[in-house]
Amino acid sequence: MSGRFLLTAHLNRLINALLVVTSLATACGMALLVQQAQENSMSMGLTRDQLPVYEEALRLVEAVSAERGPTNALLGGRGGDSHELARARALSDQRFARLQVLLQGCRQCSVTAEQAANGYQTLLQARARVDQRLRGTPDDPPSQDIATLVQGMFRALDSNFITADLTLHDLIQRSPAVAIYLVNAKLAARLRDTAGRLGSLLTPALQAQRLPSGAEQVQLLQTQGRINQLMDLLRSNLNLAPGRPEHDRFVQVQERYLGEGLDWYHQTLAALATGTAPTAASFAQGYVPTMVSILELRDEMLSLARDEADALAREAQLRLWLTIAAAVGILLALGTGLLLLKQRLLTPLLANTQRLLSLSRRARPLGTVAEDDPRSLFAAFAQLEDELLQADRLREERDALIAELGVRAETDYLTGLANRRAFERELAQGVTRTAGQLAAIAFDIDHFKRINDTYGHAAGDLLLQQLAQRCRELLRPGDRIARIGGEEFAVLADVAQPTDALALAERLRCGIAEAPFAVGPTEALPVTASFGVAVTPRLAEGVPVRLLAQADAALYRAKHRGRNCSEIAELG
Numbered sequence: 001m002s003g004r005f006l007l008t009a010h011l012n013r014l015i016n017a018l019l020v021v022t023s024l025a026t027a028c029g030m031a032l033l034v035q036q037a038q039e040n041s042m043s044m045g046l047t048r049d050q051l052p053v054y055e056e057a058l059r060l061v062e063a064v065s066a067e068r069g070p071t072n073a074l075l076g077g078r079g080g081d082s083h084e085l086a087r088a089r090a091l092s093d094q095r096f097a098r099l100q101v102l103l104q105g106c107r108q109c110s111v112t113a114e115q116a117a118n119g120y121q122t123l124l125q126a127r128a129r130v131d132q133r134l135r136g137t138p139d140d141p142p143s144q145d146i147a148t149l150v151q152g153m154f155r156a157l158d159s160n161f162i163t164a165d166l167t168l169h170d171l172i173q174r175s176p177a178v179a180i181y182l183v184n185a186k187l188a189a190r191l192r193d194t195a196g197r198l199g200s201l202l203t204p205a206l207q208a209q210r211l212p213s214g215a216e217q218v219q220l221l222q223t224q225g226r227i228n229q230l231m232d233l234l235r236s237n238l239n240l241a242p243g244r245p246e247h248d249r250f251v252q253v254q255e256r257y258l259g260e261g262l263d264w265y266h267q268t269l270a271a272l273a274t275g276t277a278p279t280a281a282s283f284a285q286g287y288v289p290t291m292v293s294i295l296e297l298r299d300e301m302l303s304l305a306r307d308e309a310d311a312l313a314r315e316a317q318l319r320l321w322l323t324i325a326a327a328v329g330i331l332l333a334l335g336t337g338l339l340l341l342k343q344r345l346l347t348p349l350l351a352n353t354q355r356l357l358s359l360s361r362r363a364r365p366l367g368t369v370a371e372d373d374p375r376s377l378f379a380a381f382a383q384l385e386d387e388l389l390q391a392d393r394l395r396e397e398r399d400a401l402i403a404e405l406g407v408r409a410e411t412d413y414l415t416g417l418a419n420r421r422a423f424e425r426e427l428a429q430g431v432t433r434t435a436g437q438l439a440a441i442a443f444d445i446d447h448f449k450r451i452n453d454t455y456g457h458a459a460g461d462l463l464l465q466q467l468a469q470r471c472r473e474l475l476r477p478g479d480r481i482a483r484i485g486g487e488e489f490a491v492l493a494d495v496a497q498p499t500d501a502l503a504l505a506e507r508l509r510c511g512i513a514e515a516p517f518a519v520g521p522t523e524a525l526p527v528t529a530s531f532g533v534a535v536t537p538r539l540a541e542g543v544p545v546r547l548l549a550q551a552d553a554a555l556y557r558a559k560h561r562g563r564n565c566s567e568i569a570e571l572g
């Protein structure tokens with residue numbers, strides 16, 4: 001393969017490599033974008049899948065909290081219902097079993113089914129202690145008092161809250177956009193539990209129908225403070241604009257629990273002072289239903305979180321498809337663009353590169369650069385530039401030569417004056433140019449043949465040269481003189497009137513006659529000439545030919561009149 005084909009093959013490979021690299025880089029960028037969109041979409045999908053775990057964890061907490069009602073009622077002695085306790089416990093067990101199933105299927109959950117089971121174990125232990133107390137007989141006295149058992153149930157609840165807390169952490173990390181609803185749901189769940197605790201803390205006093213002890217009063221006040229804190233947090237977190245679902249739910253909490261529920265609690269507390277307090281079970285019957293409003297607020301928050309997660313998942317899915325579509329579009333456009341670029345520009349460019357190299361190598365070899373080296377292209381360019389510069393120089397030389405030939409073609413070789421051809425051209429131009437009158441003066445050396453014959457042809461030439469020089473000196477700058485024949489000359493001059501032309505002829509005639517010409521080392525030859533003058537008054541067709549002919553005719557008359565005189569042509 002010859003060098004230039006090697007070079008174009010080389011360049012072709014280079015261009016192909018560049019196109020492939022560009023395509024790959026773009027494809028990688030697009031793949032990254034698609035991957036990001038896919039991760040986002042998957043992340044929202046994971047959030048949606050994990051939400052049921054969080055909901056179930058909160059419901060388990062609710063169930064464990066709800067167990068305390070019948071537990072306290074039974075521990076309180078009067079009015080307790082063991083069937084109700086069994087139902088409440090069954091509900092907790094059911095919730096726990098369901099949570100276990102959900103956790104086992106949840107790969108994205110940081111909390112495991114085993115960890116949740118450990119929390120539940122605390123509840124089972126608390127239940128066992130309660131049961132022991134409830135079964136208590138004189139032979140087998142209860143080992144723990146009611147307050148301690150109530151505290152055990154509180155701890156059991158806190159242990160089960162951990163599952164909800166860890167799941168909430170996962171969800172917030174992955175999808176901050178739904179965090180606010182989930183946190184509010186947890187606050188509501190906490191509020192429900194704390195409200196339950198307030199009731200539970202009253203149980204020992206209700207069981208004994210006495211005023212709460214000092215320590216119990218402190219705990220009751222702390223719990224009320226916690227309830228106020230949680231309400232404040234919810235008030236500041238919730239979007240309480242009228243018409244929002246959470247607004248109505250929050251108003252319900254204020255009316256039902258803070259109003260009815262806490263009123264009933266305060267009434268019960270006051271009744272303990274007068275010995276007219278209800279049993280723990282009766283208290284629970286009036287108090288527990290008011291807490292339903294808190295659970296409704298929690299469920300509203302969970303519902304909003306679900307809706308938001310669904311909307312975000314749909315949006316992420318749509319964004320993923322749009323990103324894929326955009327990536328495919330961009331890659332197709334890029335591919336088409338590169339293909340067109342190659343077909344329409346690069347391939348023709350390479351073909352022309354090949355031609356360029358052929359041209360430059362035809363002129364001369366490209367020096368030391370290897371023929372398949374892409375740099376030989378630049379050497380070829382430099383070489384072509386040289387060739388073009390050289391061609392420019394040759395063109396300039398040719399133009400100068402043509403110009404010189406033109407001058408020579410219109411110059412009389414002997415005298416250096418314009419020749420007849422130049423004179424006729426000048427005459428034609430003069431006629432078209434002048435706005436005044438144009439004079440043609442023809443003159444001829446008298447008896448020149450005799451001079452030639454007597455002194456030789458060379459002396460005749462010398463005389464012609466000297467006479468030409470003298471006439472040149474006698475003329476005005478704008479006048480043109482030419483040698484139009486052997487010893488015949490002519491002058492072209494702009495004049496105001498015919499007498500001016502005659503005066504010019506006379507000036508030349510006298511100038512020639514007044515001093516002899518040196519035609520040899522010693523010979524000084526007096527010479528005369530005869531003049532014929534013609535003037536054209538205005539521009540007219542055929543004037544040049546006629547003007548010179550008229551001047552010639554006048555010259556002829558001057559010769560016949562005896563020579564060394566000037567004749568002017570008749571105006572016609």
Ligand SMILES: Nc1nc2c(ncn2[C@@H]2O[C@H](COP(=O)(O)OP(=O)(O)OP(=O)(O)O)[C@@H](O)[C@H]2O)c(=O)[nH]1
Binds near residue numbers: 445448449461464563
């Ligand atoms: N030396 C020389 N002689 C030339 C040149 N051209 C023409 N002649 C001569 O000029 C002479 C012209 O002669 P004629 O036509 O008879 O005119 P003439 O002798 O000047 O006579 P008139 O014009 O009638 O006064 C000829 O002998 C030509 O050979 C030239 O370039 N050099």
